Amino acid sequence: GQQVMQIPQYQHVQEGEDFTTYCNSSTTLSNIQWYKQRPGGHPVFLIQLVKSGEVKKQKRLTFQFGEAKKNSSLHITATQTTDVGTYFCADSGGTSYGKLTFGQGTILTVHP
Amino acid sequence: NAGVTQTPKFQVLKTGQSMTLQCAQDMNHEYMSWYRQDPGMGLRLIHYSVGAGITDQGEVPNGYNVSRSTTEDFPLRLLSAAPSQTSVYFCASSYQEGRPQHFGDGTRLSIL
Numbered sequence: 001g002q003q004v005m006q007i008p009q010y011q012h013v014q015e016g017e018d019f020t021t022y023c024n025s026s027t028t029l030s031n032i033q034w035y036k037q038r039p040g041g042h043p044v045f046l047i048q049l050v051k052s053g054e055v056k057k058q059k060r061l062t063f064q065f066g067e068a069k070k071n072s073s074l075h076i077t078a079t080q081t082t083d084v085g086t087y088f089c090a091d092s093g094g095t096s097y098g099k100l101t102f103g104q105g106t107i108l109t110v111h112p
Numbered sequence: 113n114a115g116v117t118q119t120p121k122f123q124v125l126k127t128g129q130s131m132t133l134q135c136a137q138d139m140n141h142e143y144m145s146w147y148r149q150d151p152g153m154g155l156r157l158i159h160y161s162v163g164a165g166i167t168d169q170g171e172v173p174n175g176y177n178v179s180r181s182t183t184e185d186f187p188l189r190l191l192s193a194a195p196s197q198t199s200v201y202f203c204a205s206s207y208q209e210g211r212p213q214h215f216g217d218g219t220r221l222s223i224l
Binding site for chain 1: 145147152153154155156157160170171202204209210211212213214215216217218
């Protein structure tokens with residue numbers, strides 16, 4: 001079935017450094033959703049990307065969808081301690097439309 | 113609005129016991145789903161429902177049953193608990209398949 005690979009699995013940064021997580025698939029992604037899960041919490045929806053080459057921004061967060069729709073990325077500029085958590089990408093398409101397939105997640109630690 | 117409510121928050125079971133994890137949403141969402149979250153494996157879909165009376169299997173359905181008699185409720189039943197079912201379980205809902213999902217706070221389940 002559809003597989004979504006997310007890298008890196010862990011990322012440790014100093015506060016103020018930038019952070020990027022990547023989401024890749026060997027097949028074309030239908031659309032990508034990004035979620036954030038704080039430690040001990042539940043996933044919270046951040047954004048959805050649908051169009052090839054799409055770029056969306058939310059304050060310090062920049063989300064991109066690849067031209068071939070086989071990859072996506074989330075970039076955080078100047079991390080803060082409040083950015084700590086696990087970031088997941090999820091594809092909601094392919095052969096099983098509507099069923100989200102999640103990547104393994106990237107655990108971000110921010111050192112003050 | 114309470115959103116998605118899961119009960120209980122924590123549960124310890126013995127191998128072979130059965131139990132039901134409760135999930136209710138007050139947003140009149142048609143689509144509801146159950147995920148399990150294990151370290152390093154992201155969120156994996158167990159079962160989902162596109163409306164009252166309609167359910168289907170996800171990626172890891174074995175050992176679990178669901179039913180959807182009302183729009184609001186989507187309980188998950190463990191028929192005979194096994195240690196491999198130790199996990200964090202999340203219920204989620206959205207107004208339509210493929211749309212951003214709203215997650216409950218999760219149930220942390222340990223099987224001894």
